[in-house]
Amino acid sequence: MKPFKIIVAILLLFACNKNDGATTTTTDTSGIAKGADISWITEMEASGKKFYNTAGTEMDGIRLLQTLGVNSVRLRVWVNPADGWCNKNDLLVKAYRAKSLGMRILIDFHYSDSWADPSQQTKPAAWATMNLNELKTAVADHTKEVLTLLKEKGITPEWVQVGNETGNGMLWEEGKASVNMANYAALTSTGYDAVKAIFPDAKVIVHLQNGNDNSLFRWLFDGLKANGGKWDVIGMSLYPTKDNWAALNTACYQNMQDMISRYGSDVMICEVGMDQQQATAAKAFLADLLAKATSISNNKVLGVFYWEPEAYGAWKNYTMGAFDDAGKPTEALDAFK
Amino acid sequence: MKKIFCYIQLLALGMLLFASCKKDGSQPVLSGYVDASLTATSTQLALSQSAKDSVVLQLMWDAGKLSVSNNYAVEESLLQTTVQYALDANFSSIKKEVAVTSSSLAYTTATLNTLVLGFGLTAGETGTVYVRVKSTLTANTASKYSNTLTLNITPYAAVSDAAYLYMASTDLTSFPWKLCARNKDGKYDGFVKVDQWYNFLLTNEESNSASVIYGGYPANGNQYVLYAGSDRWNCWTANGGYLYITANTNALTWSETVVSSLSVVGDFNSWSTTATPMTYDAANKIWTATITTTSAEQWGIKVLINQSWSWFFGAGDEEGVCTLYTADNSGFPYTKVGTYTLKLDLSDPHKFKYTVE
Numbered sequence: 001m002k003p004f005k006i007i008v009a010i011l012l013l014f015a016c017n018k019n020d021g022a023t024t025t026t027t028d029t030s031g032i033a034k035g036a037d038i039s040w041i042t043e044m045e046a047s048g049k050k051f052y053n054t055a056g057t058e059m060d061g062i063r064l065l066q067t068l069g070v071n072s073v074r075l076r077v078w079v080n081p082a083d084g085w086c087n088k089n090d091l092l093v094k095a096y097r098a099k100s101l102g103m104r105i106l107i108d109f110h111y112s113d114s115w116a117d118p119s120q121q122t123k124p125a126a127w128a129t130m131n132l133n134e135l136k137t138a139v140a141d142h143t144k145e146v147l148t149l150l151k152e153k154g155i156t157p158e159w160v161q162v163g164n165e166t167g168n169g170m171l172w173e174e175g176k177a178s179v180n181m182a183n184y185a186a187l188t189s190t191g192y193d194a195v196k197a198i199f200p201d202a203k204v205i206v207h208l209q210n211g212n213d214n215s216l217f218r219w220l221f222d223g224l225k226a227n228g229g230k231w232d233v234i235g236m237s238l239y240p241t242k243d244n245w246a247a248l249n250t251a252c253y254q255n256m257q258d259m260i261s262r263y264g265s266d267v268m269i270c271e272v273g274m275d276q277q278q279a280t281a282a283k284a285f286l287a288d289l290l291a292k293a294t295s296i297s298n299n300k301v302l303g304v305f306y307w308e309p310e311a312y313g314a315w316k317n318y319t320m321g322a323f324d325d326a327g328k329p330t331e332a333l334d335a336f337k
Numbered sequence: 338m339k340k341i342f343c344y345i346q347l348l349a350l351g352m353l354l355f356a357s358c359k360k361d362g363s364q365p366v367l368s369g370y371v372d373a374s375l376t377a378t379s380t381q382l383a384l385s386q387s388a389k390d391s392v393v394l395q396l397m398w399d400a401g402k403l404s405v406s407n408n409y410a411v412e413e414s415l416l417q418t419t420v421q422y423a424l425d426a427n428f429s430s431i432k433k434e435v436a437v438t439s440s441s442l443a444y445t446t447a448t449l450n451t452l453v454l455g456f457g458l459t460a461g462e463t464g465t466v467y468v469r470v471k472s473t474l475t476a477n478t479a480s481k482y483s484n485t486l487t488l489n490i491t492p493y494a495a496v497s498d499a500a501y502l503y504m505a506s507t508d509l510t511s512f513p514w515k516l517c518a519r520n521k522d523g524k525y526d527g528f529v530k531v532d533q534w535y536n537f538l539l540t541n542e543e544s545n546s547a548s549v550i551y552g553g554y555p556a557n558g559n560q561y562v563l564y565a566g567s568d569r570w571n572c573w574t575a576n577g578g579y580l581y582i583t584a585n586t587n588a589l590t591w592s593e594t595v596v597s598s599l600s601v602v603g604d605f606n607s608w609s610t611t612a613t614p615m616t617y618d619a620a621n622k623i624w625t626a627t628i629t630t631t632s633a634e635q636w637g638i639k640v641l642i643n644q645s646w647s648w649f650f651g652a653g654d655e656e657g658v659c660t661l662y663t664a665d666n667s668g669f670p671y672t673k674v675g676t677y678t679l680k681l682d683l684s685d686p687h688k689f690k691y692t693v694e
Contacts, residue, residue, distance in 0.1 A: 042395065046443040050664065058665065060439045083445075084392035089378040093395045093441045096376070100399040100440065153376075 027102045028071070029158055032294055033303025034336040035072035035106065036065050037271065040308055042093055043085040044315060051310060052328045061310050062097050068329055069336035072104035074270065074305045076164065077146055079124035080113050088146045092153065099155045106159040106205070106270070106305065107147070109191065111139060117165045118209050121172045132174050132183055136190040139171075143194035151198055159268065159302070161205040161235060162191035167216055177220060185229030192230040203232040203302075207270045211236030212251035214258055221263055233302060234259045237271040238289070239320065242281035245274065249285065253292040260300045267300060269293065271307040273320035279330035282322065286335035309333060365405045370416070373400035373470040373483035382449070383463075383491045389447035396420060397441040398470045398483055417473045424456060426467050426485060432456045434471075435652075436667045448654075450492045455655030460494035501687075502539045502551070502584055504529055507571050509538065509545035516584055517686040523587040526661075527686035528596065530619065533577030539563070539584055539591070551584070563589040579617060581642070596642055601679060603638035603671060605630040610644040615681065624681040630674050637668030640681060650681070650689055658688045 041061050051061040062073065075098075077091045084090060095105055110116040113124045123130070127138050143162075150157065163170040169177030169184035177184040192204045206224065210216055221234065236255070240248040256267045269289065274282035286304070293301035309329070311321035322332040378395045400418055420442055422433045433452065435442065444452070458464035470483035502525045504514040516527035516539070531537070540547035552569030554562035560573070563584060574580065576595050584591040599615040605628060606612040615624040628638075640650040640659070650659040652667040659669045659681075671679075673693050682690045 041439075042441060042443050043392070045439050045441075046392065046445065046448075048664075050438070058438050062439075083390055089395060090392060090443075093378065093397045093443070096397050096399070097440050 027099070027104055029104055031071075032290070032299070032301070033072040033104055033106075033158075033268075033305070034070055034290075035074055035104070035303050035305035036070045036309050037074040037076070037108075037305055037307045038062060038065065038094060038098075038310060039074070039076045039086055039108075040311060040315065042090055044310065049313070049315065050327055051323070052326065054328055056328070060097075062094075062101060062103070064329070065309070065333075066101055066103060068333045070103075070306075070333070072106065072158075072303060072305065073098040074106040074108055074161075074307075076108040076110055078110050078113055079142055080126060082113070088149055091146065092149050092155075095150055095155045095157070096153055099153075105155065105157040106161065106268075107150070107157045108161040108164055108207075108270070109143060109146070110164045111142070111170055111191075116163065116170060118167050121163075121166070121168070121170045121175070123171050123174075127171075132186070135171055135174055136187060139187055139190045140194040143191050144198055147195065147198040156199060157202055159205055159233065160195045160199065160202045161207050161270065162188055162195065162231070164207060165209040165237060166206065167208040167210065167220060177223060181223040182227045185224050185227030188224065189228065189230045203266065204230070205233040205235040205268055205270065206231040207235030207237070207268075209237045211238040211255060211269065212248045214251070214255040217255055217259060218262070221259070221265075225263065231265065233266040233268050234263065235268045235270040237307075238269060239271070239273050240285060242274065242278040245281060245285040246288070249288050249292060252289070256293070256296060256301060260296065266302050267293075267296075268302045269304040271305060273307045273309075273322075274332070276312070276319050276321050276324070276330065279322070279324075279332045282330070282332035283335050286332060290335060306333065306336075370472070370474055370481065371400070372481045373398040373418075373472055375468070375470050375483035375486055377468075377486050377488065380486060381489050384446050384450050384493050386446070386450075386493050386495065389450070390445055392443050393446045394444045394449055394488075395441055396468065396470075396486075400440060400470060400472050400483075415474060419471045419473075421469050421471055422452075422456065423467045424465070426487070428467065428469065428485075432466075432656075434670070447495075449490070450495055451654050453490050453492050454495065455658075458490065458492050460492050463489050463491045466490055500541075501525075502541060502586070503543050503547075504531075504582070505538045505540050505543075505547075505550075507536050507538060509540070509547070509550070512540070512543045514582075514684070515686065516582060518586075519687060523585060525584040525586070527582055528579065528683040529582055530579050530617070530622070531574065531577055534573060534575065535577055536571040536573045538569075538572065551586070551589075561591050563591055598641075598643055599624050599626075599681070600641050600644060601626050601628060601638055602641055603628075603630075603634045603668065604632075604636065605634065605638075610641055610646075615640065615679075622682065622684040624683070626679050627676060628671075628673075628679055629676040630671070632674060634668070634671040638671040638679075639668040650691075653689070657690055657692065659691055661689060 050058050051064050052058050075091050075094050076086055078086045081087050112122050169175045175184045175187045195202055195204050238252050259265055259267055309322035311318045312323035313325050322330050324330050375398045418437050420435045421431050423431055466488045467485050469485045471480050473480045500518045500521045502516045503512040505512050514529040516525035518525045539551040541549040551563040551565050553572045554564040555568050555570045574593050579596040581594040581596055600610055601613040602608045613626050615626040617624055642648045651662050652669050653659040677693050680692045
């Protein structure tokens with residue numbers, strides 16, 4: 001190691017690549033996205049969590065994922081979260097880091113101050129008393145404000161998600177799909193147009209939970225379509241167990257094919273995860289899902305994202321990461337290599 | 338070995354002088370070692386204790402990505418990056434240097450407040466702090482620096498978050514040692530020196546009428562269970578000597594670990610875990626060691642407990658204070674050159690203090 005360092009030092013003295021300022025790494029946007037949602041990383045780092053490669057060397061957590069074959073990151077953004085993590089500035093920091101490494105970026109708008117998922121789609125506190133028209137304005141303003149912040153730093157997301165796990169709509173009660181599909185469609189289209197106003201080439205994703213549940217997807221996207229709702233990509237989550245992953249993958253595969261033929265949409269697997277302790281099964285699950293995704297013709301399946309693989313050591317009590325208790329990757333992510 | 342290194346250097350030098358400026362030559366050329374570009378999420382920061390746990394400042398930088406031509410691999414740990422703080426734009430006196438592996442650094446209001454108060458900023462007044470990123474490839478090349486950012490920060494007068502438990506004699510007349518929960522989270526720890534079979538209680542005040550008095554749970558087999566009822570037993574240690582004690586008032590448990598040695602490690606002793614043991618001065622309750630250096634310690638120094646690399650005193654939040662770590666972390670600054678005495682005072686676990694005299 002030492003002689004190598006010395007040689008490198010000498011090489012440097014004579015290297016002729018003059019470079020003033022940081023590198024502008026280019027991003028390769030070809031091929032399927034092998035992604036990870038890394039939204040927790042800055043908060044984890046601030047709390048002292050560190051990340052190590054399998055050889056035990058401490059590394060930047062994003063760079064570490066990149067060495068494991070991850071080429072894309074997914075980043076959630078909340079409107080005004082209580083402690084600041086995952087607000088627009090925190091999003092910018094993570095997006096800037098990913099961009100510096102030449103990674104592809106998916107931005108995930110929750111339109112909430114905290115988690116938006118099938119159990120809760122709570123309006124941001126500042127939007128609580130708004131009517132539908134005011135909510136549409138707020139969605140447009142927030143979307144444009146966040147994306148403009150990225151654009152000013154030269155960051156261009158390839159995909160933007162309007163709403164998170166919106167199997168029953170978002171911004172409840174106004175945008176609850178089972179109560180008023182037309183409202184949900186209008187809010188989604190507002191988000192869609194706001195994304196395109198800042199990044200015309202970004203693909204807009206509408207993302208639902210339970211990627212194996214074809215009837216849920218048909219119900220929601222039929223409803224969106226009937227009400228003029230706009231989207232480019234149909235997003236899915238899938239969280240199987242070691243015992244049912246094969247069946248869920250098969251059902252998800254059929255659902256992907258149905259979404260593509262029924263709506264002509266692209267598909268993105270926005271979130272997957274499996275129990276951290278079941279790394280071998282998780283690897284098999286991921287490898288199978290990737291194989292199924294790439295087997296669909298015309299590159300209609302855009303990518304697969306593991307949700308928060310770097311969560312470890314009882315971080316927020318989340319147990320479906322892909323790192324072990326020592327902060328090293330499990331074999332699950334080997335499927336991305 | 339030295340000769341071999343010299344030979345390699347000469348060989349490399351010769352080869353490079355010959356081939357150095359060929360763009361696509363056959364010699365490997367390292368690129369991506371550049372001045373970092375530094376950005377902050379905010380540069381005007383009026384801090385408020387009411388938002389103490391919220392993230393208030395994030396620094397991010399692009400320090401480039403090292404690569405070598407001809408498909409040579411670059412060791413991931415080759416580039417050392419630190420964030421430097423100073424109160425003058427020339428960085429003539431570095432107030433704090435933080436080693437980082439990630440390419441951003443986040444501060445909550447409370448951590449930033451502690452940091453800048455440690456620099457000497459005054460609560461309630463806006464002070465200026467300069468920050469930049471330093472990248473170093475190897476010890477024998479010139480470091481590279483980012484642009485310097487100017488942060489205008491108004492700290493607040495922090496109300497101490499620390500809470501103490503006092504180790505009391507069983508008759509509650511003397512309180513020789515104390516444990517501290519530095520984050521007021523019910524997790525107390527501290528260092529004590531007691532005799533073998535010492536019996537004690539833990540109290541929340543240095544008073545025989547303390548409102549909370551913990552002893553042991555009154556049943557056999559519960560030596561490390563805390564209990565605050567009036568039928569408490571005493572806590573006791575079969576070990577005695579210099580001990581590290583923890584007490585968790587949420588879980589109602591306590592623990593003891595025998596400290597058999599403290600040893601100083603740094604470049605000066607080639608990071609030997611045994612070469613520089615510290616000596617305990619019972620009268621003054623401090624640990625001392627004599628250190629001879631020939632240059633400022635590049636990576637700082639650490640004080641290892643029981644010769645462990647994962648249980649040691651390293652970089653602290655303010656000058657003259659070190660932090661107890663249980664995982665890899667930086668050392669604390671040591672810039673004196675010559676022979677000096679390092680004194681470590683662990684008697685108040687709120688802040689583990691050190692001086693160099």
